[in-house]
Amino acid sequence: MNFKVLFSTMKVQMKQSFARPMFRFCLLVNPVVNTILLYEMYRNSGSDNFMAYVVLGAGLMALWGCICFSSAGDINRERYSGTLALIYAAPAGFPAIILGKIIGNTLMSLVTLCISLITAVVLFRVPLHLENPLLFLVALLSAIVTFITISSVIACLLTLSRKTELYMNCLEIPIILLCGFVFPVSVLPNAVQFASRLLSPTYAVELLRMSVNGCEDPALFREKLLMLFLLTLIYAVLSAFLYKKIDRRVRIAATLEVS
Amino acid sequence: MKNTVINVEELKREYVKRGFFGKTKKVVKAVDGISFNVEQGEIFGLLGQNGAGKTTTIKMLTTLLAPTSGTCEVLGYKTFGEEKKIRSRINFIFGGEMGVYRRLSARDNLRYFSNLYLIPEKVQKERIESILKLVDLADRADDLAETYSKGMIQRLQIARGLINDPEILFMDEPTVGLDPVGARMLRDIIKNLKADGRTVLLTTHNLAEVEELCDRLVIINKGKVIAKGTPSEIKGHEATLEDAYVKLVQEVTA
Numbered sequence: 001m002n003f004k005v006l007f008s009t010m011k012v013q014m015k016q017s018f019a020r021p022m023f024r025f026c027l028l029v030n031p032v033v034n035t036i037l038l039y040e041m042y043r044n045s046g047s048d049n050f051m052a053y054v055v056l057g058a059g060l061m062a063l064w065g066c067i068c069f070s071s072a073g074d075i076n077r078e079r080y081s082g083t084l085a086l087i088y089a090a091p092a093g094f095p096a097i098i099l100g101k102i103i104g105n106t107l108m109s110l111v112t113l114c115i116s117l118i119t120a121v122v123l124f125r126v127p128l129h130l131e132n133p134l135l136f137l138v139a140l141l142s143a144i145v146t147f148i149t150i151s152s153v154i155a156c157l158l159t160l161s162r163k164t165e166l167y168m169n170c171l172e173i174p175i176i177l178l179c180g181f182v183f184p185v186s187v188l189p190n191a192v193q194f195a196s197r198l199l200s201p202t203y204a205v206e207l208l209r210m211s212v213n214g215c216e217d218p219a220l221f222r223e224k225l226l227m228l229f230l231l232t233l234i235y236a237v238l239s240a241f242l243y244k245k246i247d248r249r250v251r252i253a254a255t256l257e258v259s
Numbered sequence: 260m261k262n263t264v265i266n267v268e269e270l271k272r273e274y275v276k277r278g279f280f281g282k283t284k285k286v287v288k289a290v291d292g293i294s295f296n297v298e299q300g301e302i303f304g305l306l307g308q309n310g311a312g313k314t315t316t317i318k319m320l321t322t323l324l325a326p327t328s329g330t331c332e333v334l335g336y337k338t339f340g341e342e343k344k345i346r347s348r349i350n351f352i353f354g355g356e357m358g359v360y361r362r363l364s365a366r367d368n369l370r371y372f373s374n375l376y377l378i379p380e381k382v383q384k385e386r387i388e389s390i391l392k393l394v395d396l397a398d399r400a401d402d403l404a405e406t407y408s409k410g411m412i413q414r415l416q417i418a419r420g421l422i423n424d425p426e427i428l429f430m431d432e433p434t435v436g437l438d439p440v441g442a443r444m445l446r447d448i449i450k451n452l453k454a455d456g457r458t459v460l461l462t463t464h465n466l467a468e469v470e471e472l473c474d475r476l477v478i479i480n481k482g483k484v485i486a487k488g489t490p491s492e493i494k495g496h497e498a499t500l501e502d503a504y505v506k507l508v509q510e511v512t513a
Contacts, residue, residue: 008374012363019362082357085323086419090375091347097375251325251339254274254318 005092009100014108017070026066027108031115034058038182039124051128052212055120057182059113060205064181066109067102067151068172074101075158076165084159085256095243102151106144131214135221139211142228143204149235150200156242159250180205200231264427264458265297265320270329271482272315289315291482292329297460297475299426302453304469304476304490305462308508312482313462314353317431320460321351333427347376352420354432356412361405365396365415368404369422376423386422393448394418410441417445427458434465446472466501470494478507485511 017023035058042054078084087097120126130136158167176182178192179201185193196202203224215221250256272290277283290312297303305313318324319331322342331337336344352358359368366387373383391397394414399407404415413436420428430449434442442465449459449472463469469476470490477487486493486507490500497503 002377005374005377008371012360012367012371015367016360016362081359081361082353082355083360085318085353086358086372087375089322089342089346089351090372091343091377091423092375248325251323254324256323 002092002096005096006100006103009097010104010107013074013101013104017074017105017108023066023070026062026069027111028115030065031058031062031112032119034061035116035119036123039120039126043124043126048127049129049213050120050124050126051130052209053182054126055116055128056113056205056208056212058119059116060181060208061176062112062116063106063109063147064175064201065172066112067106067147068154068168068175070105070109073165073168074105075155079256088250088256094247095240098155099148099152102148102155106148106151110144130212132211135211135215136208138225139204139207142225142232143201143208146200146204146228146232146235149232149239152239153235153242156239156246159246160253160255175199175201178202198231200228200235203228203231262299263296264299264334265295265303265460266330266332267296267316267320268294268330270294270316270319270331271327272312272319272324273327288482290319290326290479293477293479293482293484295477295484295487297458299458300453300456301474302449302459302461302472304473305460305479306464306466306469306476306504307462307479310481311479313479314431316479317351317429317460317462321349321429322346347423348425349427349429350420350423350425351429352416352431352433354413354430354435356409356436358416359404359412359419361412362403364401364403365391365407365418366400368415369418372419372422378423386424390418390421393421395444409436410438413437414441414444417448421448425457427460428452430459430461432462432464434463434468442468466499466504470500478504480508480511 035054038054038058039050042050047053075084078087088094090097117128120128154171161167178196179185179199180196185196185202188196207221207224207228210221269292270290271288271292274287274289276285276287293312293316305316307313315324319326319338320333322338322345325339331339333345334348338345360371363371369387369390370383373387378386388397391400394417396411396414396418399411404412407415413433417433420430434445437445446468449461452459461472473490475487475489476493478485478493494500494503497506
């Protein structure tokens, strides 16, 4: 892995993404709107810590939106601007370039969490507690890694198809619901919960919430962290495998460009 | 001794189009058994009508597309299977306004592609400055590409294509949309590349350009080679290369 390629791609990606009005909307406006919406939904819930569901929920929804519409949508933008073929054939290697793009987007998208927090504090002046900052940091870093890995799998699969926009629209809301961004997954039917448990963001969200509310059961925190780590590892292996597979497939199926 | 850098034999590429439920299948033969070779230091023309298979051939040669069958070798390596040995030594320019990042400046575009071609930092700076001068973009190098005219974007594409100092440069209709001064500049760049021992494979509809630049050429029609040779051999007794080209195409389509 060439770190210069990774960093220069991250820099270029951040510059390009921020120049797009739609991305700025997702990054700056979405978390504000999500926070207002969730606050109105939760204010009579009886819960006195709005951090767990309002701030985190709104921030994560916006974060996932940015990842979906940028990390995934970028493949299509590159395809339509004729640069997908160029980066695909560059000696730096396509996986390194895509990874740089995803890391750049994900790091920039973390701003959504800060905006949700500021919105909740400034607009509603509600009580916000972070019981265990150290565990929150561990959970947040793990969440970032898992979002990067899952984006990598998605970006890889989307290289194969020209119907990228359709798929990324199909991905946004189901992941928010399945992974319990704004409610505990335990309220979902059992069969649906099974699908939730196969998705690493579910554990990331639970870990974040545990650290916000105060971790009463350290063993449970470790267990969920381990599950998150294992699923992230599986996604990483799957991603590496898929990149090898698509390397041949895209050139047979001719999906690098719009002809 | 001549050194063959591009070797194409009985090359075929088919596209399979499937119906809505995948029941109907239509096979389109974009390239149908073409053969030619290109020597080191040559400017080689690939000519043909729209849809003749020129771009598909270039995509196979530049490792972007898998051949259906036949031999497709660049610098002695297969373009499908041994592409990693080829990619750092070639580059390609597709005509039109695509292939650059419009929300970056010319300098940032070139710096980024230099990184993707793993060009050392020391070499990068000097090369970027000299290429910007070569394509006459030095004055606007720090402006965003989205503020450029069509011709300027095309010149930026040419600059990008030269960033790794390629041994072979593939150019697909590079002068489309260029003004006469820009087109002349591009022809001079191509001549200089040849003088440096570089190889250029070029597709164009401008036959005067072909006469001026190309050492040899092939004409393809509906995926098949219909003529090959030097411009004067193909011209034969006709007044111009264009006359000879039109006659050849009309003969095979009649």
